[in-house]
Amino acid sequence: MKLLSLGAGALGGYFGGRLHQAGTDVTFLVRAARAEKLKAEGLRIQSPRGDAALTVKTVGDGALGGPYDIVLLSCKAYDLDSAMDAIAPAVGVDTVVVPVLNGIRHLDALDVRFGRERVVGGVARIGATLSPDGAVVHSSPFAAISTGERDKGRAPRPVLVELAEALKRAGVDGGLHPDIMQDMWDKWVMLGTLASLTCAFRAPVGDILATKDGEAIVRETIAECSQVAAAAGHAPSEAALKMVEGIMLTRGSMFAASLLHDVERGGRVEADHIVGDLLARAAAAGIATPNLRFAYAHLQAYERRRARERAGEAL
Numbered sequence: 001m002k003l004l005s006l007g008a009g010a011l012g013g014y015f016g017g018r019l020h021q022a023g024t025d026v027t028f029l030v031r032a033a034r035a036e037k038l039k040a041e042g043l044r045i046q047s048p049r050g051d052a053a054l055t056v057k058t059v060g061d062g063a064l065g066g067p068y069d070i071v072l073l074s075c076k077a078y079d080l081d082s083a084m085d086a087i088a089p090a091v092g093v094d095t096v097v098v099p100v101l102n103g104i105r106h107l108d109a110l111d112v113r114f115g116r117e118r119v120v121g122g123v124a125r126i127g128a129t130l131s132p133d134g135a136v137v138h139s140s141p142f143a144a145i146s147t148g149e150r151d152k153g154r155a156p157r158p159v160l161v162e163l164a165e166a167l168k169r170a171g172v173d174g175g176l177h178p179d180i181m182q183d184m185w186d187k188w189v190m191l192g193t194l195a196s197l198t199c200a201f202r203a204p205v206g207d208i209l210a211t212k213d214g215e216a217i218v219r220e221t222i223a224e225c226s227q228v229a230a231a232a233g234h235a236p237s238e239a240a241l242k243m244v245e246g247i248m249l250t251r252g253s254m255f256a257a258s259l260l261h262d263v264e265r266g267g268r269v270e271a272d273h274i275v276g277d278l279l280a281r282a283a284a285a286g287i288a289t290p291n292l293r294f295a296y297a298h299l300q301a302y303e304r305r306r307a308r309e310r311a312g313e314a315l
């Protein structure tokens with residue numbers, strides 16, 4: 001199996017690196033600055049599952065090699081258009097695109113660009129960042145990718161089975177999911193709540209819960225996200241809700257969304273993709289989502305201020 005990883009950022013670097021370590025033929029499609037860093041220092045991973053410094057294959061725009069069996073897509077949502085342009089020459093008739101972005105909306109764009117048959121579902125569960133010096137820093141005890149056919153009940157195509165086996169050999173949990181769309185929505189219900197609230201409060205879960213109304217606000221926001229999922233035909237099961245509550249209602253928890261880490265380093269954020277899209281779907285279904293509304297406005301204000309500051313304008 002030949003796999004192209006779009007990017008060697010937090011997720012592309014971690015999962016692509018682990019697959020490479022375990023013997024999969026992995027090539028990283030990277031931009032010039034990242035290519036230079038990887039050439040000079042290798043792909044460095046710091047992780048509770050073992051540190052690594054790997055010599056990896058890279059390609060740049062225009063000379064992708066291939067054909068590839070799998071394209072693992074792990075860009076941020078705001079880079080999706082440029083990422084699709086970059087991978088287009090690598091997507092052949094039988095190539096399968098496996099996106100692991102948070103949210104759902106990217107599937108529509110990928111379908112239009114590459115055809116629905118080539119795009120499967122994917123969910124990543126990991127806490128990871130790219131450090132300023134270019135190392136992939138894995139900070140969560142978990143590291144998982146679930147994938148699957150988007151048509152529930154369809155047997156996974158052989159190359160997806162092969163990918164799941166390769167991920168397992170690479171020490172990545174998850175595997176093939178029989179209802180990947182539900183899994184994507186379940187993750188989104190959790191992340192919609194986590195990202196909205198940790199960003200709005202600028203604090204991890206435990207600090208939110210330590211406020212007088214924190215628990216009530218968390219419960220309301222879980223309900224808002226769950227109603228949006230239900231309107232899309234993907235209401236979380238009781239077990240899925242328990243998982244969300246387990247994450248969002250643990251006193252003292254230092255857990256926060258990667259989106260908060262992006263805010264704290266003054267970076268771009270996937271506000272539209274992760275929170276705005278939930279809000280748009282709520283509006284279309286006539287669901288009131290006051291907490292998401294506030295959280296999205298907060299993120300939009302952050303984006304405006306960031307743009308102004310980057311343009312050198314004063315506060």
Ligand SMILES: NC(=O)C1=CN([C@@H]2O[C@H](COP(=O)(O)OP(=O)(O)OC[C@H]3O[C@@H](n4cnc5c(N)ncnc54)[C@H](OP(=O)(O)O)[C@@H]3O)[C@@H](O)[C@H]2O)C=CC1
Pocket residue numbers: 006007008009010011012029030031034074075076077079082083084086100101102124125126127128129130258270
């Ligand atoms: N970080 C986390 O813990 C988790 C993140 N996610 C989701 O996964 C997705 C990826 O997140 P993450 O890995 O953190 O993001 P990163 O910013 O760390 O990595 C994204 C990478 O994509 C690369 N990229 C973007 N466009 C192109 C392009 N046109 N050509 C080549 N490379 C490109 C970027 O390269 P360059 O360096 O050149 O900009 C960057 O290295 C997001 O949707 C996020 O929400 C999901 C679960 C957990």
Ligand SMILES: CC(C)(CO)C(=O)C(=O)O
Pocket residue numbers: 102124125126127128191194256257258259
């Ligand atoms: C919550 C977490 C860390 C789980 O994978 C995540 O997806 C994110 O913050 O982007």
